Amino acid sequence: MSRTITIALISATALAIAATAAPAAEAPTRDEYVAGLEKICKPDAEATQRAMKGARGDIRAERFDAAAKKFAKATAIFSANVKEISAEPRPTADAERLRKWFTYLKRQESYLGQITAQLRQDHPTKALRLIQRFIHTGNQANNVVIAFGFHWCSFEFSRYG
Amino acid sequence: MRPLLVAMAVLIGLTAATAHGERRQHGNLIVTLDGGFAPRALPRDRPAPVAVELKAGLRTSDHTPVPRVTGVELGIPRQGVISTRGLPTCKPRRIRNTTTAKALEACGPALIGSGRMVAQVKIPSQPAFAVHARLLAFNGRVNGRRAVIVHGLALRPPSVVVLPFLIERRPGKFGTVFSARLPDNLGPWPRFARFEMSFYRRYTFRGRERSYISASCPLPKRVPFAPFSFAKASLTLADGRQISMGIARTCRAQ
Numbered sequence A: 001m002s003r004t005i006t007i008a009l010i011s012a013t014a015l016a017i018a019a020t021a022a023p024a025a026e027a028p029t030r031d032e033y034v035a036g037l038e039k040i041c042k043p044d045a046e047a048t049q050r051a052m053k054g055a056r057g058d059i060r061a062e063r064f065d066a067a068a069k070k071f072a073k074a075t076a077i078f079s080a081n082v083k084e085i086s087a088e089p090r091p092t093a094d095a096e097r098l099r100k101w102f103t104y105l106k107r108q109e110s111y112l113g114q115i116t117a118q119l120r121q122d123h124p125t126k127a128l129r130l131i132q133r134f135i136h137t138g139n140q141a142n143n144v145v146i147a148f149g150f151h152w153c154s155f156e157f158s159r160y161g
Numbered sequence B: 001m002r003p004l005l006v007a008m009a010v011l012i013g014l015t016a017a018t019a020h021g022e023r024r025q026h027g028n029l030i031v032t033l034d035g036g037f038a039p040r041a042l043p044r045d046r047p048a049p050v051a052v053e054l055k056a057g058l059r060t061s062d063h064t065p066v067p068r069v070t071g072v073e074l075g076i077p078r079q080g081v082i083s084t085r086g087l088p089t090c091k092p093r094r095i096r097n098t099t100t101a102k103a104l105e106a107c108g109p110a111l112i113g114s115g116r117m118v119a120q121v122k123i124p125s126q127p128a129f130a131v132h133a134r135l136l137a138f139n140g141r142v143n144g145r146r147a148v149i150v151h152g153l154a155l156r157p158p159s160v161v162v163l164p165f166l167i168e169r170r171p172g173k174f175g176t177v178f179s180a181r182l183p184d185n186l187g188p189w190p191r192f193a194r195f196e197m198s199f200y201r202r203y204t205f206r207g208r209e210r211s212y213i214s215a216s217c218p219l220p221k222r223v224p225f226a227p228f229s230f231a232k233a234s235l236t237l238a239d240g241r242q243i244s245m246g247i248a249r250t251c252r253a254q
Helices: A002-026 A030-051 A055-060 A064-086 A092-120 A124-144 B002-017 B100-110
Strands: B022-026 B029-038 B051-060 B069-076 B080-082 B111-121 B129-142 B145-154 B159-169 B176-181 B192-199 B202-205 B208-211 B213-215 B225-237 B242-253
Touching: A030 A064, A030 A092, A055 A064, A055 A124, A055 B225, A064 A092, A064 A124, A092 A124, A124 B022, A124 B225, B022 B242, B029 B225, B029 B242, B051 B069, B051 B225, B100 B111, B100 B129, B100 B145, B111 B145, B129 B159, B129 B192
Parallel strands: none
Antiparallel strands: B022 B029, B029 B051, B051 B192, B069 B176, B069 B225, B080 B213, B111 B129, B111 B192, B129 B145, B145 B159, B159 B176, B202 B208, B225 B242
């Protein structure tokens, strides 16, 4: 009887420890979070740079179809990247700040899709207005997470052609 | 009087056209870069006179003193053309240890811009304090190469610095680069917290109106405006770190 009680007590204690320890193990520190995200963002940022090479030149030369293809690729990379990094566990203390950051990233993702659509429909002026908004939102996103010191996960206009 | 009024009007327009600056953090260092140009509507096929403003800042997130900067590079894109043909030059030694008024007296015809700077002075066992300086930029030549000679005067404590920025042509997006090395003997100046410079100069040479900086907005007819990489600042710090950031602006085709 006493053996059964001891096992039950040990099991209950182990469960309680596991229950309290679990969220702490899941929530990384800011440094761990940044390091983890940078690893994900680096190949995507480099792929974006490759995909977008010459896109601005294409727009200047009125090759809107070619530019649309490049923007479509960049949109796919951006969407996949946002999906992947938004699944990562976030530092508890930065939850609100990161929520705002992801809102801006989602908005950028939407702009990229709209830019691609406008270029496909041969509407350069509308596409360029959206590019301006895309840049502005990217700068807003950077300002929200400036303290994180992101490099690959931050927005850089120079990566877009 | 008229050129002064034109310059003032252009610079007021420039301030209005300038967007908010971009910020980037590297470790505990926060770098800001801002700037703009006026007018924003430019010809598609030929360069037209412009005024350019650049602002850069450096601060620490934990309020520790800013590190020494040993090198500064400011890049502008190829569509910005620097013209010095027929523009008088200023020799750095003519404005060494001079007040702003004396520097203007000596090199006024070579004036191409002006600005302000705030630097931090760090004396051991004392809190850091700020030094405010007025900057003048003159057209010059250093070792046969085109340069911008920056004259800085601070009144409290009184100090003068003359710093040449060499103008280089480089491959890549930022084809025109202004670069300066900040030696140790510059005292507090390398610990700059922020600076802003405006460049604008119109002059006549051989009966032709010229501008120190001109730019075009080379877009096809169906594209009325487009964003472009406007400026890039790179700072080399005393500990060997190099930090850089670029900003984008939009030009409108006439």
